[in-house]
Amino acid sequence: MKYPLTIAAIALAALMPPAEAAALRESGDPLDSARWSEMQKAFLAGAPVLFDPRVKVVAPSTAENPMQVPVTVDATALSGVAEVVVFADFNPIVQVLRFFPEDAPAFLGFRVKLQQSTPVRAAVRTADGVWHVGGTWVNTVGGGCTAPSAAGGSKEWQQRLNEVSGRQWSEGPNAGRLRMRIVHPMDTGLVAGTPAFFLEEINFADASGKRLMRVQTYEPVSENPVFTLQRATADGPVEASGRDNNGNAFKARIAQ
Amino acid sequence: MKRLVCVLLMLVAGRLGAADFDYRLTAVQVAKDVYAFIGKTEDFSTDNGGNIVNTAFIVAAQGVIVIDSGPSLRYGQQMRRAIASVTAKPIALVINTHHHPDHFLGNQAFADVPIAALAETRNGIAADGNAFAENLYRMSGDWMKGTEVQLPGKTLSAGIVDVAGRRLRLVALDGHTGADLVVVDPASGVVFAGDLAFNGRAPTTPHADVAHWLLALEQLEGLTREAGFKVLLPGHGAPTADAAPIRQTRAWLTWLSGAMRAAAKDGLDMNDVLARPLPAEFASLPVAASEYRRSVGHLFPAAELQALGAKP
Ligand SMILES: [Zn+2]
Numbered sequence: 001m002k003y004p005l006t007i008a009a010i011a012l013a014a015l016m017p018p019a020e021a022a023a024l025r026e027s028g029d030p031l032d033s034a035r036w037s038e039m040q041k042a043f044l045a046g047a048p049v050l051f052d053p054r055v056k057v058v059a060p061s062t063a064e065n066p067m068q069v070p071v072t073v074d075a076t077a078l079s080g081v082a083e084v085v086v087f088a089d090f091n092p093i094v095q096v097l098r099f100f101p102e103d104a105p106a107f108l109g110f111r112v113k114l115q116q117s118t119p120v121r122a123a124v125r126t127a128d129g130v131w132h133v134g135g136t137w138v139n140t141v142g143g144g145c146t147a148p149s150a151a152g153g154s155k156e157w158q159q160r161l162n163e164v165s166g167r168q169w170s171e172g173p174n175a176g177r178l179r180m181r182i183v184h185p186m187d188t189g190l191v192a193g194t195p196a197f198f199l200e201e202i203n204f205a206d207a208s209g210k211r212l213m214r215v216q217t218y219e220p221v222s223e224n225p226v227f228t229l230q231r232a233t234a235d236g237p238v239e240a241s242g243r244d245n246n247g248n249a250f251k252a253r254i255a256q
Numbered sequence: 257m258k259r260l261v262c263v264l265l266m267l268v269a270g271r272l273g274a275a276d277f278d279y280r281l282t283a284v285q286v287a288k289d290v291y292a293f294i295g296k297t298e299d300f301s302t303d304n305g306g307n308i309v310n311t312a313f314i315v316a317a318q319g320v321i322v323i324d325s326g327p328s329l330r331y332g333q334q335m336r337r338a339i340a341s342v343t344a345k346p347i348a349l350v351i352n353t354h355h356h357p358d359h360f361l362g363n364q365a366f367a368d369v370p371i372a373a374l375a376e377t378r379n380g381i382a383a384d385g386n387a388f389a390e391n392l393y394r395m396s397g398d399w400m401k402g403t404e405v406q407l408p409g410k411t412l413s414a415g416i417v418d419v420a421g422r423r424l425r426l427v428a429l430d431g432h433t434g435a436d437l438v439v440v441d442p443a444s445g446v447v448f449a450g451d452l453a454f455n456g457r458a459p460t461t462p463h464a465d466v467a468h469w470l471l472a473l474e475q476l477e478g479l480t481r482e483a484g485f486k487v488l489l490p491g492h493g494a495p496t497a498d499a500a501p502i503r504q505t506r507a508w509l510t511w512l513s514g515a516m517r518a519a520a521k522d523g524l525d526m527n528d529v530l531a532r533p534l535p536a537e538f539a540s541l542p543v544a545a546s547e548y549r550r551s552v553g554h555l556f557p558a559a560e561l562q563a564l565g566a567k568p
Pocket residue numbers: 354356432451460491
């Protein structure tokens with residue numbers, strides 16, 4: 001089957017390695033999901049879309065624990081990334097998070113709750129207004145979104161809410177990497193009797209106050225979220241700050 | 257499309273023909289008066305119906321002592337028939353070594369006899385039994401038909417017990433789960449290790465505390481050094497006349513926990529850890545790749561917590 005490409009896409013393809021260029025397409029969801037057109041309408045309406053192998057979404061093909069499915073989005077092969085939106089077609093709450101890589105590479109690792117087998121996708125908007133879409137299927141045996149958070153039963157997290165721990169790596173194979181964990185139940189609101197209670201915004205800034213990345217998180221992000229970022233130049237501490245949907249704010253320094 | 261449907265129908269028909277839901281259990285004598293049913297070193301599937309576990313029985317003076325009851329009602333029933341073909345003695349007691357479903361979901365077939373386990377194992381079955389059973393329905397399909405959780409009604413504790421005229425030594429350990437019972441039968445020299453020991457199959461870790469498990473393996477190895485030791489029956493894999501399964505399990509756990517700690521310390525993300533190749537030493541071990549994947553989910557978050565300097 002052939003997918004027709006516009007002139008712009010053909011020009012783009014000329015700049016890519018042949019294998020990747022061959023995988024570029026503007027129509028025909030490579031993941032063959034019945035909900036693709038709905039997703040496109042909801043998130044990418046009216047803008048040009050390109051299924052682009054340079055948007056790498058890494059996740060296990062079978063999720064052993066649907067409450068904590070690791071997802072890594074790497075769009076560093078594209079330039080001029082303005083925004084990345086991550087969604088899962090068949091999740092009861094589709095939108096997982098959005099991130100805006102300002103002074104950091106377009107790379108983010110996190111974990112997500114999935115209710116059933118679904119594509120997990122990243123749509124990457126570049127400065128020219130084109131959405132570059134990548135994704136992968138994750139098979140699961142369900143339960144991630146309608147199962148209560150582990151914290152639900154205990155009161156301990158209330159004292160530790162928004163407690164941040166983290167580290168940066170300045171040498172070795174992962175130089176430039178930053179990892180952060182924050183204590184939060186991330187309740188979806190889909191469990192009877194437990195209202196939605198989740199982190200909404202996290203900002204990462206360098207020592208000079210320059211923003212590295214802004215992340216908007218939604219209910220499907222896993223309990224006690226862990227984020228992995230990659231810094232272009234790792235110098236100095238990073239300040240992480242943000243708040244949840246109940247207005248609980250946090251600010252923490254992640255030393256280098 | 258029509259062709260696809262036909263192919264699917266043929267697959268379904270083929271599957272039904274093959275599965276008569278007979279586990280073909282054959283009692284293997286491992287010592288005088290001691291027999292085992294040795295399961296496959298595989299994952300749960302609709303082909304094996306969950307027969308991936310070792311169960312056993314001791315023919316004692318006044319009755320039969322059953323150690324673990326298998327993954328389903330059908331298994332328990334077939335096991336009971338297979339025992340009856342070896343001895344006419346009645347079942348005196350069923351022991352569940354720990355709260356994993358492949359070791360207790362056959363209990364229903366023994367509902368008319370006393371079933372016993374450590375207190376924490378009983379609590380674990382009461383709390384998680386139904387969820388485990390549901391999971392096995394998904395993985396083993398119709399083999400599970402009619403299976404329901406039958407709680408052990410009696411509590412065991414460590415020490416010497418007399419069952420049906422047989423003196424048994426119960427050793428209460430933990431690490432594979434919160435409570436792992438080892439049964440020593442001094443009369444035959446058999447040590448029933450439960451899932452503290454795996455032989456020729458990667459260990460499972462959903463409820464593991466690796467540090468405790470390694471300590472438990474020390475004690476278990478001590479039992480194999482005692483005078484009179486003859487056979488070690490692991491929870492999965494072939495029985496041995498030595499401590500090889502203990503050493504194998506220890507090697508896997510030591511590597512696995514070290515690898516999780518090192519990966520977290522190096523700043524790896526869970527997907528990075530999942531993508532790592534298995535060391536040559538373990539690459540050909542049955543189900544190593546799938547158990548590694550599961551174990552990353554079970555064990556990496558704790559290693560990560562430590563590396564990130566979070567309070568546990
Ligand atoms: Zn077990």
